[in-house]
Amino acid sequence: MTALVAWMTGLSGAGKSTIAEKTAALLEEMGNKVLVLDGDAVRSKISPALGFTREDILENDRRLISLCLEAVSDYDVILVPKISPFKEQRAVTRQNLGEGFVEVYVRASIETVSTRDPKGLYKDSREGRLKGLIGVAPEVPYEPPESPELVLDTETSDPDSCARTLCDHLLAWRS
Template sequence: MKKMGKVIWFTGLSGSGKTTIASAFCERLNSCGKKVFILDGDEIRSKLHKHLSFSREDIKENNHLIAMMAKEKISEFDFILVPIISPYRDDRQAARNLLGENFIELFVDTSLKECIKRDVKGLYKKALNKEIANFIGVSDSNPYEFPRVPDIHLNTENLSIDECVSIILEYL
């Protein structure tokens, strides 16, 4: 029986650095000969789940579908990296329950103020101007529930990308 890979669930606000860190970590793992697959929450939503809105129910559905995709691929890769906002604790717990001991919750901790400052996509500006409804972390209807006890906690305001990658490697 083939050993199952690990699924690292990168959770945090939009603009916190989830995809950037996952990409850098992927490069490091690839250079060590590991098979890695990235299931980017933004890409999957825009390509496969574009029918889903940002309502609580649709966010839950999107998280569930991505967790199912990770489960389907878990035997093919050493690591599956999932950078996804995943704002609700119960959705992250559902992913953990589905993936079992192969699930690692990684919290990319960046303050809302810093995410607004970074705002590469201009989404926070639109959300604050009420051009985007239900924006996670800004809208009262869509709060971001910070993980209570993540497996890995990265504060990207105090750590470089290389330091973040090193912390993940140390954990593993």
């Protein structure tokens, strides 16, 4: 059996990485072999020269798809917390990863993530120090999923309950 790949899309600051780490811990406690391919961490290691233009974002996604394809036979679940802003590319990702692909929308409004702002990106964007912030800059909009397999609303649920929900859904999909 090949791994389920939970492609966790949402704005920066929505809680994707936190939920992925908590979900991985829960799944591992149950004996599952889990890989987390965090979009930020992978970008810094395998794609440090890429920026945040549409083309660079698409290329980074292609590289992540390749990593997932290389790892699917070695894991039960692969969690990919990544902004992944474009519907078209998520459709390509779904096509490439096949039946094991699970789109998870980690939903939070731009107002909420701007308030959380754990990396200071929204502040830097407002103050003109950062151009092209996904979901803020018109050239890189965030296109919410239309029919994801799961929606985790981090405005109404805390990271622990979102992780439990994701864990439960992944286990149900695997069976």
